[in-house]
Every structure is written in C-alpha cells, then in structure tokens.
Amino acid sequence: DGGITQSPKYLFRKEGQNVTLSCEQNLNHDAMYWYRQDPGQGLRLIYYSQIVNDFQKGDIAEGYSVSREKKESFPLTVTSAQKNPTAFYLCASSMGWGNQPQHFGDGTRLSIL
C-alpha cells in the first residue's frame, strides 16, 4: 500500500536541542515538501525538493534544515535556532513539479518540554 510515513507522531524538544522528523514515501514521487501548520494559520512551506540531492528554502526556512540523499526520504531537522518550534509538521510528496496533487503524511506534533 503506497503512501507517506511520518515518524514519530509526537515529539518533545528540550531547550537547545536539535530534533529530526522522519518522512518516507514509497510512491516513487520526485518532489517532496515540508509544511508547518499552526492553529488558524493554514500550511506554510518550510523546504521543498524537486529531485534527489536538491532542495530549496520555502517561506519559513529559518531554524530548519533538510537533506534529500534518497528519493524516498526527506528528513527535517528542527534546530535550536528555531525559537518557536511548537507546531504540527506535515510532509508531502508529488509525482512531479508543477500542478501536481500533493499527498500528505499523517504529521508529527512537536512540543517544547
């Protein structure tokens, strides 16, 4: 059954700590995305990758980093530089780049301890 798997479902971060959110897809999609969702704010783009070994900053990239070493994987690291990391994080993928439906994972909820 093809889809996008995000883990963990819930994550807690201590002060000064970096945490990594996992996103894996078995849809053979080229493009992958990370969004942040805050209550009442919609989805805001953090980073996106059109193809393996390439990625670009989205609208709110500060305090985040990503890698795309494999087609199926696009992990997001929330660094200590992100001062307000509490949010719901969604990973998505699409077959190609441009006017393609995006398929979303079930999300990771990150909170500060």
Next chain:
Amino acid sequence: QQPVQSPQAVILREGEDAVINCSSSKALYSVHWYRQKHGEAPVFLMILLKGGEQKGHEKISASFNEKKQQSSLYLTASQLSYSGTYFCGTEGGSNYKLTFGKGTLLTVNP
C-alpha cells in the same frame, strides 16, 4: 502572498449547499483544493488550471476565474463526511510553489 479564504467558518445541516471562496491579490496560474479532518492529513480534492475551467469531484465542484484572481468551491447536498477544514493553495509564479490560505472550517450537522 497568502490567499484569503471566506468564510472562515460555516455550519450546515445535512443536505444544504455551501460555497467557499479563495481570492488572491496577484495573478494565478492554478488553484488547488484540499480537505483536512481534525488531526488528520490534508486530502487532495482537485486542481484548477488557468483557463477558467470548472471541475467536479462527487458533489463537490469548483471554478477558477483568473481575471478576478479567485476560485470558488461548491459543496452540493452536503453530507456529514464533508465536515473538515478546506484549504485552497494558489500558484502564481513560474516556480509552482503553492501558498495556502488559512482555511475554512465546515461543519455539517444531522
């Protein structure tokens, strides 16, 4: 720039109709519509491309008026399963990045 959705929230009785609007201050090349149920992943509904076409998905359809830089989502004879938050995502440049609106919360009651 983030598109503006209206209304912010709407409550319906089963069987009633609703319209959700999505407006942008800049020229649009495409509009995407997604529905998200509480605590779940957003689910793709449809894409409308430049050209003013109207698309349908079950009893949900949408239109795209590129001159007015807006799209509308029409929900006909609403069902309980239609409850959720509806987001529009707009693409207005050559890089195909989507910018999402803040969402419209739709509640369908029996």
